[in-house]
Amino acid sequence: MTKKQLVDELTSQGVLKNRAVKKAFIVIDRADFVLPQYLEAAYFNRPLPIGFGQTISQPYTVAFMLDLLDVKKGDNVLEIGAGSGWQTALLAYLVGRQGRVIALERIPELVELTKSNLAQYPICYRTSTLIHGDGSLGYPSGAPYGKIIAAASAQAIPEQWKEQLKIGGRIVAPVKDSIVVIDKISRDQYQQTEHWGFVFVPLIKG
Numbered sequence: 572m573t574k575k576q577l578v579d580e581l582t583s584q585g586v587l588k589n590r591a592v593k594k595a596f597i598v599i600d601r602a603d604f605v606l607p608q609y610l611e612a613a614y615f616n617r618p619l620p621i622g623f624g625q626t627i628s629q630p631y632t633v634a635f636m637l638d639l640l641d642v643k644k645g646d647n648v649l650e651i652g653a654g655s656g657w658q659t660a661l662l663a664y665l666v667g668r669q670g671r672v673i674a675l676e677r678i679p680e681l682v683e684l685t686k687s688n689l690a691q692y693p694i695c696y697r698t699s700t701l702i703h704g705d706g707s708l709g710y711p712s713g714a715p716y717g718k719i720i721a722a723a724s725a726q727a728i729p730e731q732w733k734e735q736l737k738i739g740g741r742i743v744a745p746v747k748d749s750i751v752v753i754d755k756i757s758r759d760q761y762q763q764t765e766h767w768g769f770v771f772v773p774l775i776k777g
């Protein structure tokens with residue numbers, strides 16, 4: 572399977588609709604983020620182990636979530652669960668030079684993995700800040716965020732994430748086996764939609 576075949580497959584599945592996301596999938600090479608022993612599987616439409624019981628996400632899920640997130644150039648994005656850094660790099664590419672990505676990861680070795688993977692993409696590296704810590708409480712010092720995205724599944728969307736979101740901003744995050752989209756309409760009003768049928772690693776608190 573080649574990168575082009577993966578992009579074509581995701582396009583025909585209807586999840587690579589957004590032009591910017593499609594371009595990001597081409598520029599940011601998943602092969603640069605998988606462990607060396609999985610290099611041949613880099614363009615398979617599946618999650619792959621990255622150690623510590625974690626995985627680099629399935630391309631289908633990442634494309635689906637990034638399409639929903641609707642990242643604009645200049646956005647200030649919070650990512651919870653950097654893992655391999657693949658989605659961090661995609662986000663950094665999408666926000667562009669004027670944007671900012673703060674990525675939280677609770678496993679220190681994966682923070683290091685993300686840092687070394689991102690170093691292959693100097694522009695992404697400059698735009699993103701990697702933080703070792705628990706993202707279940709968000710990251711107040713970088714708030715407010717235009718967009719918040721999580722790669723690990725919570726039992727419910729933490730209130731802190733909603734508080735740290737800008738009015739007009741959007742959260743795309745897994746809750747149990749669904750992907751939930753939350754739009755902040757006003758200081759205390761939110762609109763929610765839900766997409767069923769996904770599988771995620773759990774969000775671990777603390």
Ligand code: SAH
Binds near residue numbers: 705706
């Ligand atoms: N999009 C990433 C997916 C990584 S899997 C990729 O494609 O590589 C989800 C990640 O969330 C794991 O690395 C896990 O360690 C992390 N995680 C789980 N709970 C967390 C928490 N409370 N705070 C920060 N990271 C968390």
